[in-house]
Amino acid sequence: MPVILCHGPKGGTGTTFVAAHLAMGLSAEGADVTVLTFAARDTMPLHFGLSQAISLPSLTAPADEAVLVGGINLRHWTRSADDADLLPMLNDLGYLSPGKDRVMVLDVPSGDWRAARRIAQAACAHVCPLTVQPDSLALLPQMFDEAGTDGLSRTAFVINALDETRRLSRHGAAFVRELAGQRLVGRIRSDEAVPEAMAMLQPLSRYAPASAALSDVRAISGKLVDALHSTDPVWIAPSAASRAA
Amino acid sequence: MRIDARNLLDRLGRSDFSYKEFEDRFTDLELWPILEALLRDPRLQALDQPALQVAKSATRGNGEAPAPDERVPEAPKEQIQVLFSRYEHGSEPAAKASAPAPHPADSSGDVRALLRRLSAAVETEGAATGTAPREGDA
Numbered sequence: 515m516p517v518i519l520c521h522g523p524k525g526g527t528g529t530t531f532v533a534a535h536l537a538m539g540l541s542a543e544g545a546d547v548t549v550l551t552f553a554a555r556d557t558m559p560l561h562f563g564l565s566q567a568i569s570l571p572s573l574t575a576p577a578d579e580a581v582l583v584g585g586i587n588l589r590h591w592t593r594s595a596d597d598a599d600l601l602p603m604l605n606d607l608g609y610l611s612p613g614k615d616r617v618m619v620l621d622v623p624s625g626d627w628r629a630a631r632r633i634a635q636a637a638c639a640h641v642c643p644l645t646v647q648p649d650s651l652a653l654l655p656q657m658f659d660e661a662g663t664d665g666l667s668r669t670a671f672v673i674n675a676l677d678e679t680r681r682l683s684r685h686g687a688a689f690v691r692e693l694a695g696q697r698l699v700g701r702i703r704s705d706e707a708v709p710e711a712m713a714m715l716q717p718l719s720r721y722a723p724a725s726a727a728l729s730d731v732r733a734i735s736g737k738l739v740d741a742l743h744s745t746d747p748v749w750i751a752p753s754a755a756s757r758a759a
Numbered sequence: 760m761r762i763d764a765r766n767l768l769d770r771l772g773r774s775d776f777s778y779k780e781f782e783d784r785f786t787d788l789e790l791w792p793i794l795e796a797l798l799r800d801p802r803l804q805a806l807d808q809p810a811l812q813v814a815k816s817a818t819r820g821n822g823e824a825p826a827p828d829e830r831v832p833e834a835p836k837e838q839i840q841v842l843f844s845r846y847e848h849g850s851e852p853a854a855k856a857s858a859p860a861p862h863p864a865d866s867s868g869d870v871r872a873l874l875r876r877l878s879a880a881v882e883t884e885g886a887a888t889g890t891a892p893r894e895g896d897a
Contacts, residue, residue, distance in 0.1 A: 648793045655802040682791070689794050693803060703775075707760050722760045724768055726775035 517609065518738070519637040521622040521630040523653040527643045528674035531708065532731065533621035534561035536641065538719070539735025540617050541586050548587040548609070551621040552595045552629070558588060558621060563717040573603065595622060595629035601636055610636055627660060634661070639738070640669045641699075646676060646686030654693075666697075672734055673701035700734040702727050 520533035533549065541547045550573060551558045559568045562583040570590035571579040581588045591600070604610050609618050620637070622630045634640045642657075644650050658666060671694045677683045691698055705727035711718040718728050760768075768774065790798075797803060 648791075651797060652793060654797065655800040659802045685791065685794065689797070693797075710760075724760065724765065724774045729775050 516616075516639075517604075517618045517620065517633075517637040519620050519622060519630060519633050519640045520643065521620075521627070521634075521640060522624050522643045522650075523627075523657040524645075524650045525624045527624070527645050527650055528702070529624070529643050530556075530558055530621050531561055532641060532643045532672055532674060532702070532734075533619050534558060535718075535728075535731040536735050536738060537586050537617075537619045538584065538717075539732060540619070540739060541584060543739045544615070546616045547585070548589060548616075548618045549621065550589045550591055550618060552591045552626055553621065553623045556590060557712075558590075560712040560715070561717070562586070562588065563711075563715055563720065565715055573607070595626035596632075600629070601632070604636070627657075631660060631665060634665050634668060637668065639741075640665070641672060641738070642669050643672045643674045644690060645674055646683050646690055648682075648686070651686060651689070669697060670699045670738075671697050672699060675704045676701045677704040699737050700730060702730040702734070 518536065520529050520536065522529045530551070530553070533551070537547045537549045549558065551570065556570065557566070559570065559581075560566055564581075564583065568581065570581055570588045572592045573589045575589070593599075601610070604618075609616075620633060622633065630640075640661075644654075661669060671690065673687055673690055676687055678687070687701065703726045705722075705725050707722035707725040708718060708727050711721035711725075714721050718725055722728065
């Protein structure tokens with residue numbers, strides 16, 4: 515099962531939005547997708563058109579408690595993100611076993627960067643949403659330092675909430691394009707339809723099918739799907755299985 | 760989406776607007792002090808960079824239009840697949856893949872040198888005109 519980590523250097527960069535729509539894109543391609551969110555204050559349900567009153571079941575909750583949206587299994591990690599049992603538990607539950615039709619998308623808040631680094635060792639990819647605002651860009655050196663060369667080798671960047679009508683945003687985006695090069699897998703334009711859809715308790719695809727942000731995030735998801743399909747026949751976690759054993 | 764925007768998109772036969780006309784070239788961007796500071800930070804050089812592209816950007820004349828492929832912030836499919844395929848093969852290829860592949864035309868692609876050159880150019884320009892970004896070109 516491919517494990518895709520979604521984790522940004524700073525809060526508010528749209529990590530949950532990106533994780534939700536990656537999951538939807540992978541599910542639309544026929545994958546069996548589980549979303550595991552680590553946020554103590556979780557907004558993942560809103561991106562699926564669910565009320566914020568819905569609390570997602572824990573990873574180990576029985577199937578009859580599952581919250582399924584469009585076939586996507588939404589789960590919440592209720593313990594500390596730093597819990598050393600996380601990877602062994604994922605392994606025991608079969609999430610780290612080979613099998614490319616099953617995908618797990620993990621939404622890890624920016625503050626849990628230590629946990630994110632550990633999870634990244636078991637993940638096939640780390641999708642890192644950024645905004646091109648100064649307070650987000652300023653954290654890049656620290657993030658690069660923490661990730662190390664090997665961690666960065668599995669990192670793909672996404673510019674989120676880009677407003678190209680603003681000068682500083684254009685310049686920040688140009689900077690990130692030059693910095694990330696091939697590791698920038700796309701940009702998502704700022705789009706009022708995203709919060710509006712949440713306010714309407716509807717998925718973005720239903721509320722605003724013509725949304726620019728939806729179109730952009732679908733393109734990014736499509737690239738990731740292509741990448742997943744490229745590794746035939748199976749996905750094998752590089753180190754998690756041996757560590758978890 | 761507002762109904763008037765949706766109607767306009769319907770009339771245009773488009774699903775969304777694109778603001779590509781606003782996109783700036785790297786060499787044309789004003790080097791805000793924070794970007795300049797980031798350029799100087801050695802930690803950012805841990806990422807394999809498109810050295811050749813930086814070289815082209817650094818040396819391109821102001822009047823020269825960028826090639827169309829340089830305006831699109833998207834990676835070729837094969838390159839993304841390389842990113843993911845590291846997962847499949849375990850630690851050995853991952854270690855190999857973590858080192859940027861040498862570019863055939865990369866003899867001048869020392870990123871550190873390029874960044875130094877960019878910074879020097881900024882310093883020169885800053886000494887002549889002041890370092891604050893210009894206003895009012897948005």
